[in-house]
Amino acid sequence: MNPPATFSELVWLARWPLLYGLGTTVAISLLAIIGGTVLGTLLGLVLTYGSRASRFGARLYTDFVRGTPVLVLVLASFYILGVAGLDLSAFQAGVLALTVFCSSHVGEVTRGALQSIHKGQGEAAKAIGLTFSQSFRHVLGPQALRLALPALINTAVEMVKASTLLSVIGVAELLLRTQEVISRTFQSLEFYLLAGFLYFAVNYAIERLGRYVERRTSLA
Amino acid sequence: MHGNLLEIHGLHKRYGSVEVLKGVDCNVAHGEVISIIGSSGSGKTTMLRCVNMLEEFEGGTIRIDGEEIGYATAGGERRRKPEKEIARQRALTGMAFQQFNLFPHMTALQNVTLGLRLVKKMSREESQALGETWLDRVGLLSRKDHYPSGLSGGQQQRVAIARAIAMSPRLMLFDEVTSALDPELVAEVLQVVRSLADDGMTMLLVTHEMRFAYEVSSRVIFMNQGRIGEEGNPKMMFASPKTERLAEFLKSSRFD
Numbered sequence A: 001m002n003p004p005a006t007f008s009e010l011v012w013l014a015r016w017p018l019l020y021g022l023g024t025t026v027a028i029s030l031l032a033i034i035g036g037t038v039l040g041t042l043l044g045l046v047l048t049y050g051s052r053a054s055r056f057g058a059r060l061y062t063d064f065v066r067g068t069p070v071l072v073l074v075l076a077s078f079y080i081l082g083v084a085g086l087d088l089s090a091f092q093a094g095v096l097a098l099t100v101f102c103s104s105h106v107g108e109v110t111r112g113a114l115q116s117i118h119k120g121q122g123e124a125a126k127a128i129g130l131t132f133s134q135s136f137r138h139v140l141g142p143q144a145l146r147l148a149l150p151a152l153i154n155t156a157v158e159m160v161k162a163s164t165l166l167s168v169i170g171v172a173e174l175l176l177r178t179q180e181v182i183s184r185t186f187q188s189l190e191f192y193l194l195a196g197f198l199y200f201a202v203n204y205a206i207e208r209l210g211r212y213v214e215r216r217t218s219l220a
Numbered sequence B: 001m002h003g004n005l006l007e008i009h010g011l012h013k014r015y016g017s018v019e020v021l022k023g024v025d026c027n028v029a030h031g032e033v034i035s036i037i038g039s040s041g042s043g044k045t046t047m048l049r050c051v052n053m054l055e056e057f058e059g060g061t062i063r064i065d066g067e068e069i070g071y072a073t074a075g076g077e078r079r080r081k082p083e084k085e086i087a088r089q090r091a092l093t094g095m096a097f098q099q100f101n102l103f104p105h106m107t108a109l110q111n112v113t114l115g116l117r118l119v120k121k122m123s124r125e126e127s128q129a130l131g132e133t134w135l136d137r138v139g140l141l142s143r144k145d146h147y148p149s150g151l152s153g154g155q156q157q158r159v160a161i162a163r164a165i166a167m168s169p170r171l172m173l174f175d176e177v178t179s180a181l182d183p184e185l186v187a188e189v190l191q192v193v194r195s196l197a198d199d200g201m202t203m204l205l206v207t208h209e210m211r212f213a214y215e216v217s218s219r220v221i222f223m224n225q226g227r228i229g230e231e232g233n234p235k236m237m238f239a240s241p242k243t244e245r246l247a248e249f250l251k252s253s254r255f256d
């Protein structure tokens, strides 16, 4: 008879499912953060500088999404869009839901940052003949980014945590893979701790990256 | 050159239901230095801001070298020009603000070169050379790599003036450029403005510095409740005001 396997042997045996799970978690988070940041920045611009009607629309979207639990967004994206004829895989539906969720937060953060920049900054940019897009890219954007960075890093970390909800619709991300491994090995405490450590590592990396950008963009 | 550099005709501007400019007419010839004085709320800042389209206005026309600024009137219909066109027209004028409004995330030199690169499409080398020339003109070449937070108010304002003037505008607008400064820093900024005037730069300057207005202006405009109350050469105006309002205003102003 084989002696009972040690935990490290079990981890070694489960390395591929766990690594795939980790990869999937990172992929989901990355896609949602990138998509959500692009969409959210546009949303923030509309919320700050848009016409009355477009501001109203953007505000409605933002408040609606922010007022909805993420799990509901994930389930709705998976089940309702399917019924509506949009045939998305669980992975796609999940990423879509998280992107929407992320965009509403980034939109609000961006609006807050842009509105706290002194009005004279945009006027000085206009006065030397910059177009709005030049002004945003060189004057308003960099200042807004500096102001928004801590909140943006926070949002990114929240996205990684929220990615665990995709396990509910069967996306084989880190949490679901961990649960599968546990159902075979019965070592729940150890493997949950391992998963917890891996989530922490990802978020720690995000925070370090954020600090680095913060240092790079801060004034000399 | 012939004709007027700036022609303001029948300028009307309201904020909501409050009419702030009630029909301003003003012609400025090339090389003129015009001081705009008047009590608080009389519309001095608003007038300058209309000239470079930082404010929209409902009535009247503003022309620079004959070109209508901000709006096009065709077939009796008045339309705001496209943003790109307005951006180009804004570069015809330079503006210095009461609060300097330097870009805090850029060095003094970067503040000056930004417009040169993006609007004038100069190369990096060209823009830096010109930027340094102007920083030198305002006495701040040695501070070119400083950020605004590391400069005094007077120095910031001089950089801001260099930033505007480096774009070689046809007209400079100064809005109370010394009002936010500690008294001991006023002179260095006025010195820069004066040297630009001596160079023949056409300028409109809103100021509370009566002595300075008296000394540098070829003409003074007294704004009163959204209209030009009185205008003329400074010596005549200050010595013998024609209107009661100007006499009162001068009496309440400090000359020092």
Ligand SMILES: Nc1ncnc2c1ncn2[C@@H]1O[C@H](COP(=O)(O)OP(=O)(O)OP(=O)(O)O)[C@@H](O)[C@H]1O
Pocket (backbone or CB within 6 Å): B015, B020, B038, B039, B040, B041, B042, B043, B044, B045, B046, B047
């Ligand atoms: N953004 C605004 N919204 C509403 N009212 C405004 C706005 N800006 C200026 N005003 C009003 O317009 C009038 C003219 O203001 P303006 O700033 O042109 O005066 P000013 O002559 O420059 O005064 P000061 O000497 O105090 O700078 C004032 O009554 C002011 O309250």
Ligand SMILES: [Mg+2]
Pocket (backbone or CB within 6 Å): B044, B045, B046, B176
């Ligand atoms: Mg004013």
